[in-house]
Structures are given as C-alpha cells and as structure tokens.
Amino acid sequence: MRRLLMHNPIAVATLWIVAYIALTLFPLLVLLLYPVPTGRGFWLEFSVALGFIGLAMMALQFVLTARVNRIESSYGIDILLQFHRYTSLVAFVMVLVHPLILFIIQPESLQLLNFPQAPWRARMAVLGTLAFLAMVVTTLWRKPLRIPYEPWRASHSILAVLAVGLGFGHAVGVGNYLGLFWKAVLWTGFMLVSLWLILYVRLVKPWMMTQKPYVVEEVIPQRGNVWTLALKPLGHDGFTFQPGQFAWLTLNITPFSMREHPFSMSSSGDRADRIEFGIKAIGDFTRRIKDVKPGTRAYLDGPYGVFTTERYWDSAGFVLIAGGVGITPIYSMLLTAAERKDDRPFLLIYSAPSWEEVTYREELEGLKEKLDLTLVYVLRQATEEWKGETGYVDRALLEKYIPLHRGSRQYFICAAPVMMDAVERALFELEVPVTHVHIEHFDLA
Amino acid sequence: MRYSIMLQLVTGITLILLGSAAVFAWIQNRTEPMELGQVPTSPEPKPDKQPHSSTRDPLPPLG
Numbered sequence: 001m002r003r004l005l006m007h008n009p010i011a012v013a014t015l016w017i018v019a020y021i022a023l024t025l026f027p028l029l030v031l032l033l034y035p036v037p038t039g040r041g042f043w044l045e046f047s048v049a050l051g052f053i054g055l056a057m058m059a060l061q062f063v064l065t066a067r068v069n070r071i072e073s074s075y076g077i078d079i080l081l082q083f084h085r086y087t088s089l090v091a092f093v094m095v096l097v098h099p100l101i102l103f104i105i106q107p108e109s110l111q112l113l114n115f116p117q118a119p120w121r122a123r124m125a126v127l128g129t130l131a132f133l134a135m136v137v138t139t140l141w142r143k144p145l146r147i148p149y150e151p152w153r154a155s156h157s158i159l160a161v162l163a164v165g166l167g168f169g170h171a172v173g174v175g176n177y178l179g180l181f182w183k184a185v186l187w188t189g190f191m192l193v194s195l196w197l198i199l200y201v202r203l204v205k206p207w208m209m210t211q212k213p214y215v216v217e218e219v220i221p222q223r224g225n226v227w228t229l230a231l232k233p234l235g236h237d238g239f240t241f242q243p244g245q246f247a248w249l250t251l252n253i254t255p256f257s258m259r260e261h262p263f264s265m266s267s268s269g270d271r272a273d274r275i276e277f278g279i280k281a282i283g284d285f286t287r288r289i290k291d292v293k294p295g296t297r298a299y300l301d302g303p304y305g306v307f308t309t310e311r312y313w314d315s316a317g318f319v320l321i322a323g324g325v326g327i328t329p330i331y332s333m334l335l336t337a338a339e340r341k342d343d344r345p346f347l348l349i350y351s352a353p354s355w356e357e358v359t360y361r362e363e364l365e366g367l368k369e370k371l372d373l374t375l376v377y378v379l380r381q382a383t384e385e386w387k388g389e390t391g392y393v394d395r396a397l398l399e400k401y402i403p404l405h406r407g408s409r410q411y412f413i414c415a416a417p418v419m420m421d422a423v424e425r426a427l428f429e430l431e432v433p434v435t436h437v438h439i440e441h442f443d444l445a
Numbered sequence: 446m447r448y449s450i451m452l453q454l455v456t457g458i459t460l461i462l463l464g465s466a467a468v469f470a471w472i473q474n475r476t477e478p479m480e481l482g483q484v485p486t487s488p489e490p491k492p493d494k495q496p497h498s499s500t501r502d503p504l505p506p507l508g
Contacts, residue, residue, distance in 0.1 A: 021458060025465050032472060045470035053462050079451065086455040090462075 010435075020060065027056045030186050031177045047101035048177065054094035055167045057087055058132070059194040061160065066197040067205075067304065076306040077262075078440070085139070092136050095129060095167070121173025128166030135159040148284060150259040157202060164194060206255035209299040212236045216251075216296040217274065219289065224357040226325055227289045228266060229277045231298050238272035239303060241265055242310035243336035244329040244412070244440070247302025249277065251292065255299045261285055264329035264414075264440070265303070266360075269310070269336045275300070278328035278359065307412065307440035309333045316408040317345040317372075321393060321423055323415025324352060324359075329440060330414055331360050338370040346371055347401060347409075351378040351393050351419065355386065376401055393419065395426035406432045414440040 028049060064084040067077070102109050112122035135156060138145065142152050168191050171178055178184045214231040222228055229249075232238070241247075248260040267276035281287045307329060309318055320330045327350060334346060352358045358377060367373055378389040378397065389397060403409060411432060413420050420439055427437055 017454070017458070021461055024462060028465065028469055032469065039474065042470050042474045045473040046466055049466035049469040053466055057462075082451060083455065086452065087458070090455065090459050094462075 023060060023063075024053060024056045027187060027190055028052050030183060033183075041105065043101055043105050047098050047105075050094045050101070051098035052171070052177070054091045054098060055164070055171065056190070057091035057094070058160075058164050058167060059190060061088055061091075062164075062194040062197040066201050067301070076440075077304050088139075089136070092132055095132060099125065099129075119173070121170050124166045124173060125170040128163050128170060131159045131163040131166065135163060149261075150257075153259075157198060161195070161198060164191065203256070205301060206299075209250070209255040209301055212299075214238070214275070214298040214300060216292055216294050216298055218294055219292050221290070222278065222359050223361055224280065224324065224352065224359040225282075226278050226280045226328075226359045229263075229279055229289055229292065230267075231275050231277075231300070232273060233275075234297075238275060239300075240272045241269045241275075241303035242305075242308040243269040243333040244308035244310075245269070245303035245305040246329070247275075247277075247300045247304065250299040250301075252296050252298070255301075260299075260301065262304075264305075264332065266328045266332050267335065268339050269332060270339060278325060278331065280325035282325075305329075305440070307414070307438055309337070309410065309412070312410045315344070315410045317403075318347070319402055319409045319411045320346060320348045321411065321413045321415070322348065322350045323393070323419040326414035326416070326440070327359050328414075330412060331363070333412070334364070334367050334371060334373065338367050341370075343372065345374070347374045347376070347403075349376045349378060349393055349398070349401060351380070351415065354379055354381045355383070374401075393423055393426075395429055398423070398426050399430055402427075402430065402432070406430065407436060409436065411437045412440075413437065 031052065061084055064080055064087070099109075099112075112118050113126065115123060115126060118126075138147055138152060138155065138159075142149075168187065171187070172184060178187055213234045215234050217230040217232045218228075220228040220230065244264070246262050246264040248262050250257070250260045253259060263277040263279055265275055266278035267274060279286050279289050281289060309315075312318075318333070320333065322330045330348065334348070337344075337346065348364070350358065350364075355361075355377070358364075364373075364375060368375065376389060376397075378391065378393055379386060380391065382388070382390045391397075402411075411427060413423050415423070424437060424439065428434065
C-alpha cells in the first residue's frame with residue numbers, strides 16, 4: 001500500500017482529494033458532538049452547515065496557495081491554482097446562500113442587514129461577505145478592470161485574511177455552535193493554521209529568500225522578443241532543478257513586497273551556478289527586463305512544477321510541442337538531456353510566427369549534433385523559399401510526425417492556451433494515452 | 446481537457462459537501478438534545494424561543 005501511494009501518481013492525487021474533503025468536513029463533524037439544542041428546523045441547520053463548510057473551504061484556500069511542495073508535486077501548480085479558483089467560487093456561493101436561506105425562512109432576520117443597528121456578529125458577516133465579494137470580482141475581472149498584477153496580488157491576500165477572519169468572528173459571535181469552549185478552541189486552531197500558512201508564504205518564505213540572494217549576470221536578447229536573464233548565486237550554491245520547472249522571480253526589490261513573477265528556467269537543470277530564464281516582453285514587468293543592468297539583486301523561490309521529463313526516466317523518448325515562448329522549459333529539457341548524453345529520441349514540434357522569430361533557433365540546431373533530435377518548425381507566416389511546415393499544429397501535422405506506437409513516448413505541450421487545447425484534443429483523437437500528455441500553463445496570474 | 450476533468454471533480458466534491466450539509470441538518474433536526482448519561486425520555490414540546498437568542502439579542506442566531 002505504501003509503495004502504491006509513493007509511486008502511483010493517480011493514487012497520490014486521489015489521496016489528496018480525499019484529504020481535502022475530510023479537512024473541509026472535519027470542522028463541521030466536530031460540531032455534531034455534544035449537539036446544541038435542536039428542533040430549529042432542517043433549513044436553518046442546512047444554512048448553518050453551508051456557512052461552516054464555506055468558511056472551512058475559505059480557510060483551506062491558504063493551504064492550496066501556500067506552495068506546499070508535496071501537494072504541488074502531485075498535480076502541478078497551474079492545476080492547483082485552477083482548483084483554488086473553482087473551489088473559491090463554490091465557497092463564495094455557499095457563503096451567499098447561507099444567509100439567503102435564513103432570510104427566506106425567517107424574514108425578520110433581514111433586520112441583520114441594518115448595519116448601524118445590527119449586532120457585531122451580523123456586521124462581521126456583512127463585512128466578511130463584502131471582502132469575499134471584492135476578492136471574487138477583482139480576480140474574475142482583473143484584466144477588464146485594468147488592475148495591475150502586483151497590487152491585485154497584495155490586495156488578494158489582505159481581502160482573504162479579512163474574509164476568513166470576519167467569517168470566523170461571525171461564527172464565534174453567534175456562539176450557537178462555537179459556544180462550547182473546546183469547539184471554539186478546535187476551530188481557532190484551524191484558523192490559526194490557515195493564518196500561519198499565509199504568514200509563511202508572505203513573511204517567512206521571503207525572509208528565507210533574502211538569505212539566498214542572486215545577482216543578474218547578463219541579459220541576452222533572443223529571437224522572438226525574448227530575453228535571457230542569467231542569474232548567479234551570491235554567497236551560496238544556488239539550486240539544481242528538474243528541466244522544465246519554474247521559479248518565482250523577484251527583481252531589484254525586497255521579496256517582502258510580494259511582487260514576484262513565475263518564469264520557467266531555460267538553462268540546464270544541473271547547473272546551479274548559473275540559472276537562466278527565457279522571458280518574452282509582453283507585460284508591464286517583462287517589458288522592463290531588457291533594461292535590467294548586470295549586478296541587479298534578484299531573489300528566487302523555487303524550483304516548482306511537474307512539467308518535467310525527469311519524472312519519466314523510463315520513457316522510450318519524448319515528443320515536445322512548443323508555441324512561441326513556450327519553448328523555454330522545453331529548451332531546458334533538451335539542453336539538460338544533451339549535457340547528460342541522453343540517447344533517447346526527441347521530437348520537437350515548434351510553432352513560431354516566422355522564421356526570424358524562432359527563439360533559440362541556432363542553439364536548437366546545435367543540439368542536433370549532441371542529441372537524437374528531430375526538429376519540425378511550423379511557421380504561421382513563411383516566405384516562398386520555406387520548404388517546411390506552415391499553419392497550425394493540427395491533427396494532420398501531428399499524425400505525420402508522432403510515432404505509430406503512441407504510448408511509447410511522453411508528450412509535453414507548452415504554448416498559448418488556445419494552441420494547447422487544440423493540440424491536446426488532437427493528441428487525444430490520435431489515441432495518445434491521456435496519462436502521457438503533460439501541459440504547462442505559463443499564464444498563472 | 447484537464448480543466449474539464451477538474452471541473453467535474455469540483456462538481457463531485459461540491460455535491461458531497463452539499464450532501465454532508467443536508468445530513469448534518471437532518472441529524473441536528475432529528476432528535477431532541479441529550480446530555481451525556483441522560484436517559485432518553487418521551488419527546489417534549491419544542492421550546493418557543495432559541496436557547497441563546499434571548500440572552501444575546503432579539504435577532505435569531507445563524508450559526
């Protein structure tokens with residue numbers, strides 16, 4: 001059993017889901033012991049249960065976003081963040097339905113919304129719900145509302161602490177279920193663990209990062225408006241990583257500022273003394289990369305991610321599919337494989353806007369001499385002299401190049417979301433086993 | 446595709462949580478309260494007022 005849990009990713013992932021449900025329901029089950037006087041009616045109790053489940057789910061969001069390596073390595077951080085988004089919405093609906101039921105079955109309770117005259121327990125509920133609402137609105141519509149990433153991230157944490165704190169204050173204030181001392185102690189412990197996790201991510205981890213600084217060694221322009229940012233560790237050994245992983249980068253400011261950005265490493269995973277990132281100038285932060293001066297102080301939190309060939313050491317070979325700057329983690333995989341003298345076949349299908357914008361073009365051609373590497377460039381705009389593939393990476397193109405024995409390879413896709421969805425669907429239609437397809441979403445924000 | 450699988454997963458989890466909330470409400474609403482060691486007796490009429498509400502404020506407690 002232990003062996004199964006350690007080595008079977010599906011078993012590990014299932015275990016975490018069961019743990020999530022148990023952790024969400026445990027605080028509610030605690031309330032069943034030594035029950036309070038009953039007979040208040042089914043719908044009132046149902047409403048109360050929704051409130052407590054919603055609060056527990058909100059508290060558990062801190063676990064999902066705490067970058068716990070053990071959880072993250074079972075799913076990948078992009079999947080965890082998506083799960084965080086979905087479950088937050090479920091929690092929000094539960095928190096909203098909780099008072100709505102009460103208002104329907106006991107219309108006189110609408111007085112609780114009269115803020116100046118309402119008791120503090122009701123005021124806390126209203127304020128907590130408003131904080132939660134603000135969090136949901138600013139997250140779902142951040143781009144249309146033109147909220148920059150960095151202030152959004154800071155306000156997201158503050159609103160989350162407010163929403164959970166006020167929600168808990170409301171439950172304690174009502175006191176119907178948390179009136180018993182030890183029940184309140186258990187729930188307080190649950191809340192303190194959540195608070196500790198956010199303190200760990202926002203204060204403890206940044207402090208640990210300050211103990212291991214890096215400096216910018218050079219910034220190298222690449223094709224396709226991509227810049228290689230090369231860092232070297234300052235006074236420590238740096239870190240090795242599994243090729244394809246990423247790290248959170250803080251540049252030229254203190255890590256306590258919470259203005260960090262996730263980027264895939266593009267260098268060899270075995271070189272701890274020089275860590276490189278391939279960064280495309282597409283946002284406020286990334287457009288400034290080209291102006292970063294050598295010697296600038298940087299901090300890294302990582303490595304993270306499960307988008308790596310390292311986990312499939314017994315695979316017969318790899319099919320790598322990249323679009324634009326999605327080449328970055330894949331280039332790291334190829335570079336590391338070349339340095340390790342990996343003799344397995346690699347097929348790279350690389351979609352780029354034009355021949356001039358094929359990032360790492362010369363380097364990739366150079367790797368053909370060190371690796372069993374087949375390169376297929378797919379250009380969207382090609383000149384008349386171009387003899388290679390054009391258009392999009394679709395089913396017909398994939399069928400032409402991927403091996404007949406589909407399950408003999410592991411497939412890695414890193415591109416814009418639209419291309420990833422199309423390629424994933426095409427691979428599925430071509431009967432590539434779903435467990436052999438790995439995806440990296442690089443737009444985590 | 447992975448996100449659609451996860452959407453189904455979150456839907457499943459939500460249904461389990463809603464079911465648990467319903468079971469919680471049913472259990473709480475099913476029997477009269479008993480102290481530990483108390484001998485069960487015949488059902489008594491339900492109190493008109495919430496036990497805690499009268500000591501705190503006139504509005505009904507929610508949680």
